[in-house]
Amino acid sequence: MISQTSSADIQQIIRRTRSGKIAVSCKYKNKFIPRFLIGIVFLCLLSLIYLDINWIKLALRLPDIGGIFWELAHFNFANFDLILPAILETISIAVLSLLYSLLLGIFFGMFAARNIFRIIWLSVFTQAFFTFLRAVPTPIWVLLMLVCLGMGPEAGVAGLCVHTTAFFTKSFAQTFESIPEETLEALAVTGTSRLNIFTNAVLPAAFSQIVAWTGMRLEINFSECAILGMIGAGGVGFVISRNMQNYDYGTAGLAIFLVFLIAYSIERLFVFVKQKSA
Structure with a gap:
């Protein structure tokens, strides 16, 4: 046939x-x-x-873009003592927000996955709630936290945690749901509780994917921190914004280059970690 x-x-x-x-x-x-x-x-x-x-105006301004990038490429190391603390603050905000969100994402992802506790309404409610949190852009959450907590890195950490937790919840739920159903059923037949199945079977099986999602999100968080600093959440974004406004393109270019260098290093580090954990 x-x-x-x-x-x-x-x-x-x-x-x-x-x-x-x-x-x-x-x-x-x-x-x-x-x-x-x-x-x-x-x-x-x-x-x-x-x-x-206005395409004519855009075409006429294109040479100016090249000129700005040329100015940015002339690094000015005179204000490096201001850039370095801002870079370290940005890294700290990104790491702290990632750590808190990672723990929360695993916890809520357990409820969002349909194959862990098998409570459909709980999974649907959790997914819908975090879809709403994820739909609101990170700068808006940071602005809300600035109103609540005031200017400073605390608002950056809290605002990033909201969006990052929503991201992790969806990503981890999909990762948990990709675990073969036969494995979970075989463990459930032995009388093992759903929580034990999750901690002893689902989490170890999903570890490499969790590492991959964590590395990608750390890179995103670090890049977003560079932007959030421009609205008062601390970090290197404030240095870049202030020097761009003051036409100090050499200092701004050096800060942008360091942001790129650190983001690329984070990517390569987690690629190495994922390969070792596979």
């Missing part, structure tokens, strides 16, 4: 052209993809019409 169907399909899909070459045509086309792409193009056209971009 399978071989007959396969032969019929092959005869309909493969045909020879006049030049003797074989032309392959796809019989089963996904009609949704072209419609989706057409919709994206249509939305792009509507956006261009709505924004009414």
Whole structure:
């Protein structure tokens, strides 16, 4: 039955052209993809019409972009004593927010996963709640924390924790749900509690994925800290913003380069850790 169907399909899909070459045509086309792409193009056209971009002005200003980058590339080490503490503060904010969010993400991800406690309403409620938290951008959470806690790194840590915890909850829940159902059922039959199954089977099996998500989020948190400092949450973002406003592009360029260097180092470090833990 399978071989007959396969032969019929092959005869309909493969045909020879006049030049003797074989032309392959796809019989089963996904009609949704072209419609989706057409919709994206249509939305792009509507956006261009709505924004009414002055393309002539943009073209005339393009050389200025190259000039700014050229100025940024001339590093000024005179204010390095100001950049270094700001970099260290940014790293501290990123690490603290990551650590707190990692623990909370594992805890709430346990409830968000459908295969751990098997309480559907609890999983749906947890996922919906953290979807709302994740939908609100990080700068808004930081601004709210600035109102509550005042200016300083505390607001940055708290604001980043909200969005990072929501991110981890969704990511870890998907990771926990990818564990083979047969493994969980076999452990449940032995009388093992759901909490013990989670701590002794699910977490060890998901460890490499947790490390991968943690590394990616630390890189994101560090990059976001550089932006959040511009709105008063502490860190290197304030140094970059102030020097850009004062046209001290050399100092700002040095700070931006250090942000890039540290972000790249974080990425490579967690790639190494993930390879060792696999």
